[in-house]
Amino acid sequence: MLQEHFLTRSRRHESLMGWLFATPWVLGLLLFNLFPFVYSFGLSLTSFRIGYPTEFIWFNNYVEMFTDDPVFGKSFGNTAYFVALGVPLGLVTSLLLALLLNQKVIGVPLFRTMVFVPSIVAGVAVALLWMWILDPNIGLVNHLLREIGIRSPPLWLQDEDWAKPALIVMTLTGAGGATMVIFLAGLQNIPTELYDAARIDGANSLRQFFFVTIPMLSPVILFNTITGIIGAFQVFTLAYVATGGLGGPNNSTMFYALYLYNISFWWGRFGLGAAMAWFMFVVIMVFTMAQLALSKRWVFYAGE
Amino acid sequence: MATTTATQPRTVGTSRRPRIHWPRIIHKAFVYTLLVSISLFFFFPLLWMMTTAIKPTSQMFQIPPIWIPKPPQWDVFHTTWNRTNFSVYLGNTVLITVLSMIGRVGSCALVGFSFARLRWPGKNVLFLITLSTMMLPFQVLMIPQFLIFKEIGWINTHYPLWVPSFGGAAFYIFLMRQYFMTMPRELDDAAKIDGCGWLGIFWRILLPLSHPALATIAIFTFMSQWNSFLEPLIFLNSSKKYTLALGLAMFRDQFDVDWNAIMAMSFLMVLPCLTIFFLAQKYFIQGISTTGLKG
Numbered sequence: 001m002l003q004e005h006f007l008t009r010s011r012r013h014e015s016l017m018g019w020l021f022a023t024p025w026v027l028g029l030l031l032f033n034l035f036p037f038v039y040s041f042g043l044s045l046t047s048f049r050i051g052y053p054t055e056f057i058w059f060n061n062y063v064e065m066f067t068d069d070p071v072f073g074k075s076f077g078n079t080a081y082f083v084a085l086g087v088p089l090g091l092v093t094s095l096l097l098a099l100l101l102n103q104k105v106i107g108v109p110l111f112r113t114m115v116f117v118p119s120i121v122a123g124v125a126v127a128l129l130w131m132w133i134l135d136p137n138i139g140l141v142n143h144l145l146r147e148i149g150i151r152s153p154p155l156w157l158q159d160e161d162w163a164k165p166a167l168i169v170m171t172l173t174g175a176g177g178a179t180m181v182i183f184l185a186g187l188q189n190i191p192t193e194l195y196d197a198a199r200i201d202g203a204n205s206l207r208q209f210f211f212v213t214i215p216m217l218s219p220v221i222l223f224n225t226i227t228g229i230i231g232a233f234q235v236f237t238l239a240y241v242a243t244g245g246l247g248g249p250n251n252s253t254m255f256y257a258l259y260l261y262n263i264s265f266w267w268g269r270f271g272l273g274a275a276m277a278w279f280m281f282v283v284i285m286v287f288t289m290a291q292l293a294l295s296k297r298w299v300f301y302a303g304e
Numbered sequence: 305m306a307t308t309t310a311t312q313p314r315t316v317g318t319s320r321r322p323r324i325h326w327p328r329i330i331h332k333a334f335v336y337t338l339l340v341s342i343s344l345f346f347f348f349p350l351l352w353m354m355t356t357a358i359k360p361t362s363q364m365f366q367i368p369p370i371w372i373p374k375p376p377q378w379d380v381f382h383t384t385w386n387r388t389n390f391s392v393y394l395g396n397t398v399l400i401t402v403l404s405m406i407g408r409v410g411s412c413a414l415v416g417f418s419f420a421r422l423r424w425p426g427k428n429v430l431f432l433i434t435l436s437t438m439m440l441p442f443q444v445l446m447i448p449q450f451l452i453f454k455e456i457g458w459i460n461t462h463y464p465l466w467v468p469s470f471g472g473a474a475f476y477i478f479l480m481r482q483y484f485m486t487m488p489r490e491l492d493d494a495a496k497i498d499g500c501g502w503l504g505i506f507w508r509i510l511l512p513l514s515h516p517a518l519a520t521i522a523i524f525t526f527m528s529q530w531n532s533f534l535e536p537l538i539f540l541n542s543s544k545k546y547t548l549a550l551g552l553a554m555f556r557d558q559f560d561v562d563w564n565a566i567m568a569m570s571f572l573m574v575l576p577c578l579t580i581f582f583l584a585q586k587y588f589i590q591g592i593s594t595t596g597l598k599g
Contacts, residue, residue, distance in 0.1 A: 185593030
């Protein structure tokens with residue numbers, strides 16, 4: 001009886017302490033995440049605009065986005081292009097780098113560092129650096145292109161057709177970063193016995209890669225794909241800095257997040273901005289869920 | 305890789321000279337060529353940033369480009385520092401970054417401990433909600449956050465940039481929880497017998513053993529806050545309050561493009577990140593690889 005009483009008391013004490021320890025996050029979650037999350041949905045149903053009276057307009061912002069705003073469609077298309085091209089290119093580059101840096105030769109730590117370091121130089125500095133390298137007249141790249149006989153090299157960021165590829169190249173310089181390190185860790189987790197067994201069965205390097213490395217790496221590939229896509233949907237800083245926030249030329253680098261920023265903080269149309277943000281959230285959710293669902297078909301978990 | 309090891313075992317015999325393994329040598333040469341060229345390729349832009357900064361103006365646009373400036377203009381760092389608000393931006397950035405690091409390490413350790421070690425009603429639900437907030441893009445939160453901060457008079461102050469760190473962050477809470485879970489429960493029991501309360505277990509037993517995880521959070525927070533752009537862009541509007549990233553971006557808009565100064569400023573901004581990376585490389589790489597494998 002006494003013992004029971006003591007037990008419940010200590011359990012109650014533990015519950016109390018549990019909540020106390022979690023207090024910072026309970027506050028952080030409510031104030032900076034859940035409340036803004038719900039609030040922004042509410043906003044998306046209003047005409048809220050700085051300096052104008054606010055009305056409740058149901059789903060009119062969403063209707064306006066899809067039917068009455070050509071730039072919205074274009075910005076979504078730009079981001080889709082960026083996701084569809086940039087993410088796979090980035091993943092393949094990172095994986096190839098990881099394979100190369102997984103070779104057991106002397107000096108590999110030095111090479112790993114050299115490949116990794118550029119990825120910690122993030123955002124604004126990268127954008128500025130590449131604007132300089134890709135400058136149509138005095139930049140290094142066009143200088144080299146002229147050297148090898150290309151008389152009118154692309155204008156890169158100032159050319160509608162080349163601006164997005166140029167931005168993708170910028171992001172690829174970070175391919176030696178976190179994604180590569182995660183691939184590398186994944187590669188090092190594959191037991192060597194699997195390769196020995198494959199070799200005894202007569203598998204050459206290429207077959208070993210496709211029938212041992214890729215399946216064993218598939219959970220890591222899934223993780224990197226999902227984080228890569230979520231990141232690519234939100235691409236902002238590069239485009240903002242490289243185009244002075246304008247998304248030019250001719251809106252070719254007006255990415256979704258950039259347009260959303262401009263609508264909200266340039267035009268002050270917080271209602272419409274919130275609607276755009278919610279649409280973005282839904283798209284990211286759907287993509288992530290779809291990938292998790294599809295992953296059951298191709299991801300192989302060694303533990304199961 | 306596979307073929308070289310397969311050809312190995314024949315050399316054992318009586319030959320006086322060690323046999324040369326051509327396939328292996330060719331393979332190694334190939335690997336080294338790739339390693340050297342690719343790592344130079346990736347590392348090169350950073351070098352270019354450096355050489356551009358210290359080039360005399362006369363050599364800036366020279367064709368073919370000058371790779372090693374003669375003489376290097378080392379004083380560009382000095383003049384840029386004086387000519388711009390660099391020191392103000394640096395002070396702001398350091399303040400925000402340090403406070404965020406303290407806030408995030410502290411809060412995530414506390415909350416992670418609670419999730420890993422204590423039993424309390426509602427824990428599992430809260431944990432699920434925590435995990436799902438990782439999918440929330442900042443874009444969904446930024447407009448309401450702006451309006452809230454405006455309401456309480458925090459726009460154009462540094463509060464919106466570091467106060468939320470004290471509320472923790474889902475990803476790092478998860479990291480801490482995973483880390484605490486790997487520690488044996490016997491530690492807690494032993495401490496309890498010695499009369500330690502939960503706070504004592506946290507502070508005296510588990511925390512001193514979690515340096516790697518704490519360091520990882522601190523370093524990641526440093527990197528993200530130091531380079532953060534969208535938040536300062538939204539919440540700050542007078543240049544006295546700017547962070548380095550924001551100041552650097554605005555600096556480009558402001559003047560004629562002075563590539564010397566821009567590259568010098570970029571380099572100065574990047575330098576602390578590089579230093580931290582080289583000092584704490586181990587924690588950095590460990591942190592990344594564990595998140596990827598457990599996530």
